[in-house]
Amino acid sequence: MFSLSSVLICILLVALGAVVAKWLFKKDTEVENRRRAAGQLAATLKSYGLVVLPDFLIDYSVGDYSGMGYKIKETAKLLAGSPEAVVKEFDGIFSRVLTAKLASEGGRTLLAAKLADAVKAGDTSVVTSAPAAKIA
Secondary structure: OOOHHHHHHHHHHHHHHHHHHHHHHHHHHHHHHHHHHHHHHHHHHHHOOOOHHHHHHHHHHHOOHHHHHHHHHHHHHHHHOOHHHHHHHHHHHHHHHHHHHHOOHHHHHHHHHHHHHHOOOOOOOOOOOOOOOOOO
């Protein structure tokens, strides 16, 4: 039949297999959590009007590494290209973030406070009191 050493070896192999399986499932859960967090971050960034970075994070979250590589290449081309292209990209980001901030009352309050802080004495572009309109 089976010797004692054969039975012990089988028990050790089963125990080792269980430990390895548990470790692999733990690693898989860590990867899933990172990908889930990348997807959530992408959604948040997209709500603020960003485009390139959220798309990159979505590619990571679904495991599309070739898509990530392509987006890195395209972004590098953009940044290494003309300075006007970089400025245009950041102007677009600024415009979309500004629009997102203006959509909420808290964002409008923050922007109004920032504008009030930025006013300099003698700034003619700011009207603090306007004469009342006369209706004829």
